[in-house]
Amino acid sequence: GGFRRGQDDQGTEMMPSGGRRRAPGRRARGGPGGPDGPGGPGGPGGPGGRGPRDPRDFDDEPEPDGRGWKRFLPNWKIVLASAVVLAAGLFGMIAVAYINTPLPTEKEAQETAIAQGSTFYYHDGQVIARLGTKRVAITIDQVPQHVRDAVVAAENRSFYQDSGIDLSGLTRSVWMTATGQQTQGGSTITQQMARNYFQGLSTEQTIKRKVKEIFIAVKLDKEWSKDKVLEYYLNTVPFGRNTYGIEAAAREFFNKPAKKLTVAEGAYLAGRIQQPGNFDKAESEGDYKPTQERFAYVVSGMSQMVDENGKPKYPNITTTAKFPKPREARPSQEFGGLKGYMITQALFELRTTRNLSREDVESGGYKIITTFDKKLMQAAQRAVKATTTPMSKEFHAGLAAVDPATGRVLAFYGGDNYIHDPWNEPFDSRKQAASAFKPYVLAAWLDAGFSLNSWVPGSETVPKELPGTTKITNGERVPSSIDVTYATAHSINTAFASMAFALPGKLDDVRSIAEAAGISKKAIDEDENGVGGAHGHGYQLAIGSVGVTPVEQAAGYSIFANEGKHVDYHVIQEVRQGKTVVFPEKRDVRQVISPESAADAVTAMEQVLKVGTAAGKGIGRPAAGKTGTNNDEKEAWFVGFTPQLSAAVGMYREQCRTDSGKIVQPEYSNCPITPGGKPSKKYGPNNPYTHPKEVSLGFQGADAPTTIWRTFMMEALQGKPVKDFPPKSGIGTPENIVPSPTPTPSPTPTDIFPTDFPTDFPPGPGGNGPGGGNGPGGCVPGDLSCNNDDGGLQLNPGSNPTGPNQGGGTGGTGAPASTPVTSPSGAGNRRSGQ
Incomplete structure (x- = not known):
């Protein structure tokens, strides 16, 4: 099956032909004259003579070839020869590179595809956790045709017609890679399969990786059938929730084997291939709009598919296929306890500073050494729990410890169990x-x-x-x-x-x-x-x-x-x-x-x-x-x-x-x-x-x-x-920014810090002892009886609608007390259910 293609009538527009009209009033220059007289007005003369002079030619001197501005132009034969040599050299280099790009055996490919989990370590080499993959390999005949078609509609609608690469998408992808933009995109199913299977392709974020990927894709298209390519692709492509391959995805999202997936379920899973991590994040927050839009795109593509007789394969799919809500994600035990906070923060930093997605990490075979110290992580948890355990769950505490010389985060406390509470306080x-x-x-x-x-x-x-x-x-x-x-x-x-x-x-x-x-x-x-x-x-x-x-x-x-x-x-x-x-x-x-x-x-x-x-x-x-x-x-x-x-x-x-x-x-x-x-x-x-x-x-x-x-x-x-x-x-330089006349200081600070006070200012009577710092918002401005050691910011009076005193938590005229921050969990402030 394939997609219906519109046929355009093509004809040739005939243009009138004829000679080039000479500018009015201009005479044709005569040919060279013969030995006994001038040549004719337009024809050649005999050797040695000259034709009549063009009245606009003010130079009687002859203009032999190679004189004037023309001498700076290279001979067209040289240009053509150079272009041919360069093209031959370029194509020769491409041919050599193509020939020298090996195509791994199926056994090597399978071993590479499976053994790709990554391991996270503490700074001293102790293992934190391993993020592997959920993958179950199946044959192509175990995948319903409508699921295969859904994947083709989602990822590569010219799959059955192309030669392993899509030139328009390839051009766009190479340009983005060359200009330092996103390095993936524009890849066919064959290219994606090659990247998923063959070691090295997913880690070299360069033009070299893209070219290697293209060569392997072209070779695969020549040596493997389309069904074989699709089978290998469906066994390795990530769908989200740490699942790789259609079988694992079917069980994770719909609790059934791939062979029992409905048309709608197949379209949903196919749509997830584009951005599995982002779709996971959105759905975990209750937002299904992104996956619904992608589902609609896949269904639209399937509605355009035709069989070998040119008839629609799914004539009513746009009205019959309803968005299938998947079952809720089950917590991964790798993220239990303190480990989840460490792994999530490490994944966040890998994505934002190394351009490694979670899918890249789960399938890249990386050894990720973090800055965390296991003993200090446990010490942070004990310190917080020792103080907060008697308090209610309404109280939240975050602790972070950093090596000031290196910037390494050695320890932090964000919660006791990431599965139950993924909000990372610090x-x-x-x-x-x-x-x-x-x-x-x-x-x-x-x-x-x-x-x-x-x-x-x-x-x-x-x-x-x-x-x-x-x-x-x-x-x-x-x-x-x-x-x-x-x-x-x-x-x-x-x-x-x-x-x-x-x-x-x-x-x-x-x-x-x-x-x-x-x-x-x-x-x-x-x-x-x-x-x-x-x-x-x-x-x-x-x-x-x-x-x-x-x-x-x-x-x-x-x-x-x-x-x-x-x-x-x-x-x-x-x-x-x-x-x-x-x-x-x-x-x-x-x-x-x-x-x-x-x-x-x-x-x-x-x-x-x-x-x-x-x-x-x-x-x-x-x-x-x-x-x-x-x-x-x-x-x-x-x-x-x-x-x-x-x-x-x-x-x-x-x-x-x-x-x-x-x-x-x-x-x-x-x-x-x-x-x-x-x-x-x-x-x-x-x-x-x-x-x-x-x-x-x-x-x-x-x-x-x-x-x-x-x-x-x-x-x-x-x-x-x-x-x-x-x-x-x-x-x-000691300065005095106290209004003049300068109020004399209290003797109390002198008693506390006798060496820190200026000696060139006259002493005088002071207050009734040291101040207590910035008292809490409950202190009305000017209320000197308010007794706090290190109280709150004295912000906008009356900003708290619930009480008469100054304070209210936000200060000013309503600016928020806390500012959202982009974080691994995707939120700014602690929210319900997080």
Whole structure:
């Protein structure tokens, strides 16, 4: 069978012929004259004479061949000969390459096709898991004709007529490959079969691979029958859900052998061949539109097929074939426990940085060495569980630990079982950084040439009305004039907002440092400028209104732990095929701030654990860090580091609420999609029974997050050598940005940090003790009785519709409290059922 082809009448349009008309008034030049007289007006003369001169020829001199501009033109014979030689050489090279491209035996092909699973390893070579393939080989006579036709309609409608390649598709594919665009596409079924079966074709993402694929496809078309090619193709092509081959796909999606597939089921599976991974992702989220559209395309193609007599093979298929909804995917045990989080993140990085799809990995025979440390992964889980087990499932915690010198993610905690809860907290959850963002302001301050010994305002911002920013205050009584170290240790909002304003580039300097340290540019843009019609936060960026992830923060603080240098975080150490390293580690080091600026920033941040908001939470060796808590204590952080290890812990709380406001307990930390998790006609992925609503944790960053961080770091660094930070450099110029007349500082900071304060300013009476940092949103601006150690961002008053006090979680005028982030799970924020 094949497709009906329209016949066009073809004729030849006759054009009138005739001589070329000479321009009016122009005479024909005479031929050369004979010896005894001039030649005639148009004919040749005898040798030696000249014909009459053209009146427009002002040069009486003869114009022999080879003179004038003509001498620069190559002889046409030479051009033709050169073209023939070049063409012959090109075709000769192609012929030699074609002849020297071997066609593996069927046995070799089968062995190559089957033994292609990939293995994931911890950084030290211990196996994490192996992603193999679900494949059951069958013969072509076990595949119904309508299933074969569906595959042809989906992938290669000229399959039964072409010679193994499709010239139009081939031209497009070669061009895209040559220009560095997508390297696959335009391939016939024969080419795809060759790529699936023969080792090397699926891994060489180059013109060489494409040419080799073409040669093998042409040879296969000559030596194998179409049915044989189709049989091998149907036994190896990926359909999604880790299935390869039509038999495995039929059992996975419809729980039946291929020979029992209906026309509609065959069309559905054939449509999946195009983008199995993307279709898996969409369907897992309850979105069947992409597969429905592809199903319609296949059915349309089948409706055009005709038999050997020219009659339609499926005359009524467009009306009779209904989209068959497949059965739900069953969890793969390879993804159980912590393994699923590691594998998923590794797959995400392979796809986004190496252009390797999951199908490539499952069929490529790769050895994938990750950066993960098994002992530290287990330590991270124990640290989180030790603190959160007494809490309800409404509480969520994410931990990420990064080697500051290499950017390698050594450990993280995203959940206990990926099968039950695929949301990976440290990579997927983007929450307001709160005061844990202030170190980037500190870095910009020091790198701009200011000193730790500078005076900064403690009681109000300078200027009082920051451009485009609602009033920023502190959560409790603060001395009116403090130094930068004190401001860092006690997390003083007004000081950091004023420091950002005093920078030469103002907020641009802050965002430049943060982005260079790995904080999402998109998140900063949306926070500063607003999104969805909401106003931006302006200088509230300086006190942490931007959304960050734990892994971004752990890697971002590496600029302090690694003497100003930053390496982007990554989870892939290297990828091998056999003994060959096909994808080495990507590690680009960049100097974000000077080593001297980093040393002084560390000096200030060490005080957080000594006498500041996290006092008493040290780990018995040099360490530094920063707490953070946003409005109403909805999100809380601690990010800390030693010279060897940087780790971040972020926490938040979500209640599952029905449309009527009823609170329902989560299932595996997820909000239920249906009542009791049972099938429901009313509720589903697109209309969930409950929705998550972020509520107060009831504690701050100095509490549970710091406790988790401390527990993890003490176990992770046990037995490791104690390393000191570089000494304070004391760079920069002491400045006074407190309004004149300068309020005299409190003596309390002098007692705490006597060597960090300027000595050239007159002392004076101070406040009633050290301030407590940025208090929670529950503190009304100006309410000095509000007592919090490291409270929330003082954002837009009245932004919380549920309470009278300042706060509300979002700040500003309605910008979201959390910014979506593209992640392996395909979502931005934790959603129902995830």
